[in-house]
Amino acid sequence: MSEFKIVGKPIPRHDAWSKVTGDLKYADDFSLPGMLFAKVLRSKYPAAKIISIDTEKAEQLDGVQAVLTAKDVPHNETVTKFGQSTEVGKGFEGLYRVLAEKKVRFMGEAVALVAAETEEIAEKALDLIEVKYEPLPGVFDPLEAIKPDAYPVGENNTNIIGEFGCHQGDTEKGFSQADIIIEDTYKVPFVDHVYLEPEAGISWIDDYGILTIRVSTQVIEHFRDVADVLGLPHNKVRYIGTIMGGGFGGKEDITVETYLALLTWKTKKPVRLVYTREESILCHSKRHPFVMKYKVGAKKDGKLVALDAELISDAGAYPYLSPWVTLYATVNAAGPYCIPNVKVKAHCVLTNNTFTSANRGFGAPQPNVAYESIMDELSHKLNIDPLEIRRRNCLTTGKALSTTGQVFKTYIALPEVAEKAWKALGEPAGHKDENRKIGRGLAIGLMSYGRMTFxxxxxxxxxxxxxDGSVLIRSGIPDLGGGQISLLCQIVAEELGVPMSQVKIYHSDTALTPLAGTTTATRQTYMSGNATLKAAREIRKRVLNKAA
Structure with a gap:
């Protein structure tokens, strides 16, 4: 095959010029005539009963157009079903509330909404809403939350919302054959996405009565969820995704959209909502804290023979994507290493902490800390070079993933990549200060990405x-800032033999573009890239047939 002319080449992105000149509009840059400004009243307690909410003073404030609480939400409670039962774990249901009703489950949970003529008036209205709370003890440590007699965060008597496991071989026999056994507990904390652009959006009702939301999101398919909350047909809600200023998984879940929709539907006016940096950090999802108990056995030559691991993830106050993240952590618990005898148990637990959900790596980084720490400890105790002990155990083509038994049929370049990375580090340079030392480290990770067949x-x-020979693309692909829309343009330009300047793309609009799924897990290159390639090839085929 001849070398590509456009794909894989360092060409300017479609939005490069507008970004560097400041002309590109992010969600925060849009405004409409007569637009109202929204604010969210949030709980000051992580766990408390709501005794009463008095909004009368806020409603009477001049300039306030709407004040909403849970009683004003047509369908405040929603139940989401997550997947089907598999060999690794069971499917489950998650209950969510748009606005807290009888109790709050984390500090920062939304309690009321305000729409006013100015942002200042909306802020003042929040101060006038009187909420009486009765603080509850809550539970904040997942090791405490998992106990049978723990304070119940949700409606059930248990805080466990997901349990998963993998079992290969005979771990008892494996440990009996080990020359060395290392057992330890590892903990990783919350991690925030800290994207440059906070959550933002604007909503309005168009001339056809369609509730339209322009928002920074990784998932435009949430239009269905917003419609369900309002009790509207799905075709009455339209999402328009903007170019994002970062997301990293934090904009996979609904952020401002439902609040915007409720206020616009109530007032029949355009509404704008932009989180402050403090508000964003307080109330959006985080990467999961994990407690990981690992026991690993190895021979004197460094070959791994057994693994017994227990993982406990902190879901925070609501499930969101936590069970899926815990599932991925379970599958990745042994890392990129061949271990013949493996047993992994994982629990996903509710607490009164801020809810957790998708973040880069989606469950893979947490166990990476545990198994790489153990590999370093084995290297030290067995006096084997850190790279060498990894090389002796790493996955290669034809071998199976230790947790699931999935055989890798495609080429695995892990040994070569690790060797090149180590050489590239070179020898640590000396330092003039004798009190300071410079070290070099190497770690290897395993993660799942691309697509999920189940x-x-x-x-x-x-x-x-x-x-005239120009080309038009329509795709529901949200652009996360990684050049997703330019990717599709490159594919079409390459396949049809036209310059990039002749390719135009409309993207992430549920009314105008075919749905392309989430911009997550590096899946858009595989999924939307191939969908676009198939469409372009069909055009090329028809043109060539016509010419013949």
Whole structure:
């Protein structure tokens, strides 16, 4: 095959010029005539009963157009089903509330909404809402939350919302054959996404009565969820995704959209909502803290023979994507190493901490800390070079993932990549200060990405060749800032032999573009890239047949 002319080449992105000139509009840059400004009243307690909410003073404030609480939400409680039972774990249901009703479950949980003529008036209205709370003890340590008699965060008598496990071989026999056994507990904390652009959006009702939301999101398919909250048909809600100023998984869940929709539907006016940096950090999801108990056995030559691990993830106050993240951590618990005898148990537990959900790596980084720490300890105790002990155990083509038994049929370049990375580090340079030392380290990780067949993953794309030779693409792909829309343009330009300047793309609009699924897990290159390629190839085929 001849070398690509456009794909894989360092060409300017479609949005590069508008970004560097400041012309590109992010969600925070949009405004409409007569627009109202929204604010969210949030709980000051992590766990408390709501005795009463008095909004009368706020409603009477001049300039306030709406004050909403849970009683004003048509469908305040929603139940989401997550997947089906598999060999690793069971499917589950998660209960969510748009606004807290009888109790709050984490500090920063939304209690009331305000829409006013100015941002200052909206802020003042929040101060006038009187909420009486009765503080509850709460539970903040997942090791305490998992106990049978723990304070119940949700409606059930247990805080466990997901349990998963993998079992390969005979761990008892494996440990009996080990020359060395290392057992330890590892903990990793919350991690915030800290994207440059906080959560933001604007909503309005168009001339056809369609509730339209322009928002910074990784998932435009949430239009269905917003419609369900309002009790509207799905075709009455439209999402328009903006170019994002970062997301890293934090904009996979609904952020401002439902609040915007409720206030616009109530006032029949455009509404704008932008979180402050403090508000964003307080109330959006975090990477999961994990407690990981690991026991690993190895021979004198460094070969791993057994692993017994227990993982406990802190879901925070609501499930969101926590069970899926815990599932991924379970599957990745042995890392990229061949271990013949493996047993992994994992629990996903509710606490009264801020809720956790998707973050880069989606469950893979946490166990990485545990198994790489153990590999370093084995290296030290067995006096084997850190790279060498990894090389002796790492996965290669034809071998199976230790947790699930999945055989890797495609080429695995891990040994070569590790060797090159180590050489690239070079020898540590000396330092003039004798009190300071410079070290070099190497760690190897394993993660899942791309697509999930058991979620029936799919993507669609529309490509049209115009009469003048220019090309139009329509795709529901949200652009996370990683050049996703330029990727599709490159594929089409390459396949049809047209310059990039002749390719135009409309993206992330549920009314105009075919749905392409989430911009997460590096899946858009695989899914939307292939959907676009198939469409472009069909056009090329038809053109060539016509020419013949």
């Amino acid at each position: 979620l029936h993953d799919s993507s669609r794309c529309y490509v049209r060749l115009e009469s």
